[in-house]
Structure formats: C-alpha cells, structure tokens
Amino acid sequence: MTAENVVPGDLCTVEWSVDGVFAPAGADAIPGCKTVGIPEENPEYRNRTSLTSPGRHHEWGVGMTDTSELTLSCFxxxxxxxxxxxxxxxxxxxxxxxxxxxxxxxxxxxDVIEYKAYVNPSIPTTDFDGDLMTDLKLRPTGIVSWTEGAAL
Incomplete structure (x- = not known):
C-alpha cells in the first residue's frame, strides 16, 4: 500500500527525531527531500448486518484504522x-x-503533520533527471496527528 498524497520537497520541511523532541529551526530536517509522501489513514469497516437489519440493508461499524506506507524521495x-x-x-x-x-x-x-514510523532506506539509484537518490520507505505506526497553522 502506498500513499497517494505526495508533496514537492520545497513546499514542506520534514524532520525526524528518536524521542519526539525536535531541535529548533529545522536542525533535525531530513536533507534533500525531493518528494514527500503524507500518510493516508484507511479505516476498516466491519459488516454488522443481520437478518433483522432495517430494510434488509447492510449495516457497518468502524473497525481498526491502517495507515499507508509512504516514501520520502531524497538526494x-x-x-x-x-x-x-x-x-x-x-x-x-x-x-x-x-x-x-x-x-x-x-x-x-x-500546518504540521506528525507520526511515528519505521524507516527502511533503499539502495541509491538514479531518477529520471539523472540525480542519485535514495528512498526512505516509511511504515507509520499509531496515530497521525494534524495541527492547523496559525492564522494571520
């Protein structure tokens, strides 16, 4: 499963931290991100239909939520x-x-998006522009949080 939400690297700053404490002014920034995947949450819907369901229509309940794998493409x-x-x-x-x-x-x-993820770097390869790249494949775990930026 891959995230379809991809942002050009010049429209965001991506930082990583072992303990969730980020240094000021982007000191923990991942260098050279060309494209940045944003995790997508995919809720599971469980079938709760029975023979007594109203109008014999399917009924659903919300189950667990899976967060998609994503890639940071970096120089x-x-x-x-x-x-x-x-x-x-x-x-x-x-x-x-x-x-x-x-x-x-x-x-x-x-806006700020935060989550925890396992990291798996790919062996370096060249992209269609001929740049030497490595993909950081991320497998998020737990909740993805979103914080709205401050208004003017």
Whole structure:
C-alpha cells in the first residue's frame, strides 16, 4: 500500500527525531527531500448486518484504522543513508514531523503533520533527471496527528 498524497520537497520541511523532541529551526530536517509522501489513514469497516437489519440493508461499524506506507524521495548522501540505516537497524519507530509552508495570505505558520514510523532506506539509484537518490520507505505506526497553522 502506498500513499497517494505526495508533496514537492520545497513546499514542506520534514524532520525526524528518536524521542519526539525536535531541535529548533529545522536542525533535525531530513536533507534533500525531493518528494514527500503524507500518510493516508484507511479505516476498516466491519459488516454488522443481520437478518433483522432495517430494510434488509447492510449495516457497518468502524473497525481498526491502517495507515499507508509512504516514501520520502531524497538526494543521496552518505550521512543520510547511514543515519536512516541506523534507524532501520534499531528496529524502533522514529518520530516524523512534516511542516507545510504557510498558505499565502491566510496563515503565519503552516500546518504540521506528525507520526511515528519505521524507516527502511533503499539502495541509491538514479531518477529520471539523472540525480542519485535514495528512498526512505516509511511504515507509520499509531496515530497521525494534524495541527492547523496559525492564522494571520
């Protein structure tokens, strides 16, 4: 499953943190993100239909919610790959924060999306522009939170 919500890297800042505490001014920013996937939540609906359902129509109840896997496509660097590989080898999820640029004329700060995810870096390869890239494949776990940016 892959996220269909992709944002160009110049329209957001993506940061990662082991403990959920982010350094000020983007010090934890993941360098060189070209495209950024945004997690998509997919709720499961469980069939609650019985022979006594009104009008013999199906009835549904909400079950668990799955969060889609996503990819951050980043320009390759040894430091980026080593750090991502270290996160993978730790076998623990890390905290991710995506700060979207403010909506012009509407916000003074942009919206923020936060979640935890397991990291799996891909072997570097070239993209269609000929740039050396590595994909950071993320498997979110738990809740995805959204915080609205401040209004002007």
């Amino acid at each position: 390759y660097s040894t430091d980026l790959y080593k750090k991502a590989l270290g996160f993978k080898e730790s076998r623990k999820p890390i905290h991710i924060r995506v700060s979207i640029v403010p909506e012009e004329g509407v916000q003074s700060t942009g």
